[in-house]
Amino acid sequence: MKYALIGVLFALSACASAGDPQPLPGSLTYGGKVLHSPYRPGTVVKNTFLGDFGYRVFETYVVQPDGTLKLTSQSTGPDFLWQ
Template sequence: MRYTAIFIAMALAGCSTTGPSPEPVPGSLTYGRVARSPYPPGTVVKNTFLGKWGYRTFEKYVVQSDGTLRLTSQQTAPDFLVF
């Protein structure tokens, strides 16, 4: 029992609730500029584009109280074309 508690404590010590925020890449809505949205604050805006070497990039933004977009999530996956 004691070893289990020590193991759990060590595992949780390595956890982090905040990671590095994703950076905009070419094709992102906020790459090199400040984007504003007409939607109410807290709205999630999704963006998808074909990125580097044919990879599909999926992004999620949250509208801030001043109307600007904040990038919260960014994932990249292969884009398969079906003919």
């Protein structure tokens, strides 16, 4: 039980220290670009593009009160489906 609690605390601290996702080449805000969205604040905007090594990058942005986009989530996956 003691080791399980230590493992959970370690995992949570790793998540907390990860910080915000960083834009990659192909991201809407890569290189310091500032995009203003015509959508209402709080609207979720999704972006996907082909990243390194053939992986698809999935990003989620949230429109801020000033109209800019904030990158909130980023994940990768294969760019093909097994049939």
